[in-house]
Amino acid sequence: MAHRSPRLVAALEGVGVRRATTDQLILDGVDWSVRAGEHWALLGANGAGKTTLLRLLGAAMFPTTGTVEVLGNRLGRVDVRELRAHIGHVSTTQRVPQDATAHTVVLTGATGSVQPLWRKYDAAAREQAQELLAELDCKELADRPFGVCSGGQRARVLIARALMPAPSLLLLDEPFNALDLPSREDLIDALHRLAVTRPDLATVTVTHHLEELPPSTTHALLLREGRVQSGGPAAEVLSSERLTRCFGRAIEVTSQDGRWLARSGRAV
Numbered sequence: 001m002a003h004r005s006p007r008l009v010a011a012l013e014g015v016g017v018r019r020a021t022t023d024q025l026i027l028d029g030v031d032w033s034v035r036a037g038e039h040w041a042l043l044g045a046n047g048a049g050k051t052t053l054l055r056l057l058g059a060a061m062f063p064t065t066g067t068v069e070v071l072g073n074r075l076g077r078v079d080v081r082e083l084r085a086h087i088g089h090v091s092t093t094q095r096v097p098q099d100a101t102a103h104t105v106v107l108t109g110a111t112g113s114v115q116p117l118w119r120k121y122d123a124a125a126r127e128q129a130q131e132l133l134a135e136l137d138c139k140e141l142a143d144r145p146f147g148v149c150s151g152g153q154r155a156r157v158l159i160a161r162a163l164m165p166a167p168s169l170l171l172l173d174e175p176f177n178a179l180d181l182p183s184r185e186d187l188i189d190a191l192h193r194l195a196v197t198r199p200d201l202a203t204v205t206v207t208h209h210l211e212e213l214p215p216s217t218t219h220a221l222l223l224r225e226g227r228v229q230s231g232g233p234a235a236e237v238l239s240s241e242r243l244t245r246c247f248g249r250a251i252e253v254t255s256q257d258g259r260w261l262a263r264s265g266r267a268v
């Protein structure tokens with residue numbers, strides 16, 4: 001019997017992004033596809049274009065050249081507000097009302113709004129928000145104002161929020177930023193559990209540290225100066241040789257029990 005590949009969640013062909021203001025080429029000739037059930041790590045030096053690439057996948061911007069298809073819709077030919085409702089996007093620039101409780105913040109994920117739209121949330125949505133908080137191991141935060149939650153708690157609340165519309169694609173831009181070690185490990189566990197309990201969910205996680213990648217990571221994309229340096233199965237791409245080439249600096253990668261560790265030597 002012929003083997004069928006999982007459904008395509010995102011497909012980029014010849015994608016370029018040029019900033020009109022500075023004429024800088026931010027992404028150049030990017031070809032990439034993400035399929036259901038895949039968990040991608042997106043790596044590259046500061047300014048390599050990771051956030052820009054994630055924003056394209058999140059239908060938050062358009063390419064200058066090439067094509068971006070997300071969930072079967074070509075950017076430029078679809079109502080992006082409608083498309084965004086099916087994509088979970090967690091970014092550091094997410095605006096959140098600090099006095100809203102964690103439960104309310106999760107509820108706003110159902111409407112993709114910053115402020116709660118109370119008339120749109122029924123009992124099922126409220127219940128679902130509770131369940132997502134429990135799934136992310138933070139149900140005790142339900143009544144706590146978001147503004148007083150710790151960094152690790154906020155990260156999990158925002159992921160619960162992003163999961164409200166049951167997205168097929170979850171985008172995480174540096175979700176481990178500024179987390180202490182236990183919070184980082186809790187979040188890694190939570191992401192690993194999501195991958196197990198939602199086999200069709202595809203995720204793309206931008207990170208600077210290989211140590212932060214959950215064992216569920218299946219693929220990696222290395223960006224250098226806006227171009228794809230390497231992309232494919234994590235076990236192949238997350239090698240000393242390829243990371244050294246991507247960062248222009250000697251990097252030694254080791255892996256153990258599904259986790260990765262990277263150490264840098266002198267510049268090459």
Ligand SMILES: Nc1ncnc2c1ncn2[C@@H]1O[C@H](COP(=O)(O)OP(=O)(O)OP(=O)(O)O)[C@@H](O)[C@H]1O
Pocket residue numbers: 019021022026044045046047048049050051052053
């Ligand atoms: N709104 C903007 N206007 C002008 N230039 C921009 C804008 N957004 C990004 N850039 C430029 O595009 C390049 C890529 O930025 P991007 O944020 O995608 O990189 P990154 O890999 O996510 O970086 P970092 O690791 O530092 O977060 C950078 O040179 C940045 O200065």
